[in-house]
Amino acid sequence: MPCRVGGRPKAAPDGEPRPLRGGVGASTNKSMAENGLSSRMVKRDLADQAATERLAQILAGRVRRGDVIGLGGDLGAGKTTFARAFIHARAGGLKEDVPSPTFTLAQIYDLPGFAIWHFDLYRLQKAEDAVELGIEEAFAEGVSLIEWPGRLGHWLPKDRLDILLTQGKNPDARHVVMMGHGSWAQRLEDLDAEADLDG
Numbered sequence: 001m002p003c004r005v006g007g008r009p010k011a012a013p014d015g016e017p018r019p020l021r022g023g024v025g026a027s028t029n030k031s032m033a034e035n036g037l038s039s040r041m042v043k044r045d046l047a048d049q050a051a052t053e054r055l056a057q058i059l060a061g062r063v064r065r066g067d068v069i070g071l072g073g074d075l076g077a078g079k080t081t082f083a084r085a086f087i088h089a090r091a092g093g094l095k096e097d098v099p100s101p102t103f104t105l106a107q108i109y110d111l112p113g114f115a116i117w118h119f120d121l122y123r124l125q126k127a128e129d130a131v132e133l134g135i136e137e138a139f140a141e142g143v144s145l146i147e148w149p150g151r152l153g154h155w156l157p158k159d160r161l162d163i164l165l166t167q168g169k170n171p172d173a174r175h176v177v178m179m180g181h182g183s184w185a186q187r188l189e190d191l192d193a194e195a196d197l198d199g
C-alpha cells in the first residue's frame with residue numbers, strides 16, 4: 001500500500017513563484033503530434049539545483065486536480081529533487097518531509113485543494129500493479145508526480161506534462177526538456193509566454 005504522509009498545512013501557496021534564474025540557451029519547438037493529440041516542447045538549461053527547484057515552484061503554482069507530470073531522467077538526474085520542491089511549494093512553504101518513494105513506490109501528501117501523489121515506479125514489476133498503488137484515485141482526485149513514468153505503459157495518461165532532466169555542462173547543471181501533451185500543449189505554451197523561465 002502507498003504511504004500517506006503529511007498533515008494539512010495552514011495555507012496554500014499564495015503569490016507568484018520566484019522566477020527561474022540562470023536559464024540559458026532556451027529554445028522552443030512548436031506543435032508536434034502524438035496519437036492525434038497536439039504536443040509542445042520547451043527546453044531550458046538549469047544552472048544549478050536552485051534553478052530546478054524554481055521550475056518546480058512555478059509548475060506547482062499552475063497545476064490543477066487530475067494533472068499528471070512524468071519525471072524522466074537517469075538515476076540522480078534530479079527527479080526527486082524536483083518533486084520535493086514542488087511539494088514544498090504546494091505545502092505553502094512548509095518543509096514537509098519528502099522522502100524518495102524508492103521502496104514505498106508512492107507517497108501521498110494531503111495538501112489544500114488536492115492530494116499530491118509522488119510515485120517512484122523504478123521497482124514496479126508490471127504496469128497493472130500500479131492499480132494497487134492507487135493510481136486510478138491519483139489520476140482522478142489528485143496531482144501525480146511520477147518518476148520512471150514509462151513503467152506505466154498504457155496506464156500512463158495521454159494528457160500529461162513530461163519533464164526530462166539530463167546532466168548539464170557541470171555537476172550541478174541540468175538540461176530540462178518539457179513536453180506538454182493534450183491540454184498541456186496549450187498550458188505549456190502559456191507558461192512559456194507568461195512565466196519568467198529565464199530569470
Ligand SMILES: Nc1ncnc2c1ncn2[C@@H]1O[C@H](COP(=O)(O)OP(=O)(O)OP(=O)(O)O)[C@@H](O)[C@H]1O
Binds near residue numbers: 172
Ligand atoms: N541542478 C540540479 N537539479 C537537481 N538536482 C541536482 C542539481 N544539481 C545537483 N543536484 C543533486 O543531484 C541529486 C539528484 O538526486 P535525486 O534523488 O533528485 O535524483 P533522482 O532523479 O530522483 O534519482 P533516482 O532515479 O535515483 O530516483 C541530488 O543530490 C541533488 O542535490
Ligand SMILES: [Mg+2]
Binds near residue numbers: 081100147
Ligand atoms: Mg528519485
